[in-house]
Amino acid sequence: MKTTNNIDEKTKKYRELYDQIIVSVKNIPLEKHEEPFRGWLEKNHIILEDVERLKKDNNDRYKIFAFLLETQFIEFTLIDLLQELDGVINTDPDVIKFNGKKETRELCKLPFGALHKELCKYESDFLKNLKPFIEKLNEERIRFTHFVYKY
Numbered sequence: 001m002k003t004t005n006n007i008d009e010k011t012k013k014y015r016e017l018y019d020q021i022i023v024s025v026k027n028i029p030l031e032k033h034e035e036p037f038r039g040w041l042e043k044n045h046i047i048l049e050d051v052e053r054l055k056k057d058n059n060d061r062y063k064i065f066a067f068l069l070e071t072q073f074i075e076f077t078l079i080d081l082l083q084e085l086d087g088v089i090n091t092d093p094d095v096i097k098f099n100g101k102k103e104t105r106e107l108c109k110l111p112f113g114a115l116h117k118e119l120c121k122y123e124s125d126f127l128k129n130l131k132p133f134i135e136k137l138n139e140e141r142i143r144f145t146h147f148v149y150k151y
Contacts, residue, residue: 047073064144071112071141078115078134079107085122097123112138 031038047069054066089096100121103110110118116134119127 044073068141068144071137074134074137075112075115078112078119082107082115082118085119089122095124096127099123112141 051066051070051073054062054069057063085096085098089098098121103114103118107115107118116131116138119134120131
């Protein structure tokens, strides 16, 4: 089905975002990491395994569930990225620049679109490709979250 292929292509792009956002730890076994990072990684692996199982199902509803779960995962990862960016601008403002007013609410209380707006306040070469993907992801997330029953 066209819908299924379209969702699969989009989730592949969003998975690429995940790879851009977090530090690559693929070559290090989980047991070698120290807590609390090991627990964080284990939880991430469980969520991503669930997403992959849902995506493999032939039922289009499960593919939408996978997309929404993966989007939620990316949202949490985006919050981590924003916290890290904030730390970097305080220690090395030549790598990342911040333009605009800081959001006063806690990041975990912001909706996905507001997190995207917060990300757009940062300027750095490595963020140029990420920002439009996050924007598109938010548009698709809104479509499936709020309008899924209209299609």
